Amino acid sequence: MKDYIIEHWAHGQTTLGGDKGDALSISVNNRAATRQAIINRVRQSGISFVERSDWAAHKSRSSRMHDDWNYNKIAIHHAGRSFTCGPAALQLQDIQNLQMGRGAAASDDIGYHYALDCFGNVFEGRDIRFKGESVHNYNTQVIGIVLLENLTNPGEGHDGVARITRLLNWIGLKKNPQVTEKQKLALTALIRILREFFYIGVLGGHREFPGQLGEGKICPGNAGLMLVGDLRKSTGLGAP
Numbered sequence: 001m002k003d004y005i006i007e008h009w010a011h012g013q014t015t016l017g018g019d020k021g022d023a024l025s026i027s028v029n030n031r032a033a034t035r036q037a038i039i040n041r042v043r044q045s046g047i048s049f050v051e052r053s054d055w056a057a058h059k060s061r062s063s064r065m066h067d068d069w070n071y072n073k074i075a076i077h078h079a080g081r082s083f084t085c086g087p088a089a090l091q092l093q094d095i096q097n098l099q100m101g102r103g104a105a106a107s108d109d110i111g112y113h114y115a116l117d118c119f120g121n122v123f124e125g126r127d128i129r130f131k132g133e134s135v136h137n138y139n140t141q142v143i144g145i146v147l148l149e150n151l152t153n154p155g156e157g158h159d160g161v162a163r164i165t166r167l168l169n170w171i172g173l174k175k176n177p178q179v180t181e182k183q184k185l186a187l188t189a190l191i192r193i194l195r196e197f198f199y200i201g202v203l204g205g206h207r208e209f210p211g212q213l214g215e216g217k218i219c220p221g222n223a224g225l226m227l228v229g230d231l232r233k234s235t236g237l238g239a240p
């Protein structure tokens with residue numbers, strides 16, 4: 001199960017155990033096996049895991065994407081202020097369309113590696129073998145996980161959207177969001193499993209990473225950040 005040990009070994013032994021080509025092929029195969037082993041571990045722990053092909057993800061522009069590995073940080077996101085708990089496959093398609101269709105600033109795939117719906121199901125985002133695009137200036141060695149709802153409190157954000165949610169709160173139509181128990185359990189399990197494969201030391205909410213822009217300064221909302229704080233306490237992981 002501890003495939004990552006072989007992975008490190010493969011890199012470390014390039015000069016001792018044969019030629020570079022050997023080590024490289026071990027490393028590449030091993031990453032594919034590790035991706036699958038993570039999926040298997042999530043399923044073994046009683047959580048449903050939906051692979052990219054099963055939520056009808058578009059093909060990534062993988063020729064332009066960069067490999068990444070040896071992850072040491074996890075960044076938690078919420079889907080954004082226009083989202084609510086709902087059908088995750090459709091939400092993921094929307095997010096992928098949005099992120100891949102931003103003109104010059106377009107991403108080559110959905111930016112997050114994993115997504116969790118409110119019912120505690122886990123979805124594969126960007127293949128873990130590729131570097132994510134979820135945190136401005138902090139994507140290298142960072143696993144991005146998105147919670148598929150809005151976790152801001154009404155009025156969070158100091159802009160037009162915030163003014164409307166504050167007003168809705170005032171007239172009783174909007175409440176502080178709550179992370180569901182099922183989602184909390186699934187996220188806790190996913191983090192535990194990822195730590196079996198990677199030497200993770202840091203867990204942060206998106207906006208805790210310095211220098212974030214736009215919605216990144218709000219993400220993952222106050223409720224999301226509270227959850228991240230609780231998880232840091234229970235896991236002993238550090239802040240960014």
Ligand SMILES: [Zn+2]
Binds near residue numbers: 219
């Ligand atoms: Zn975010």
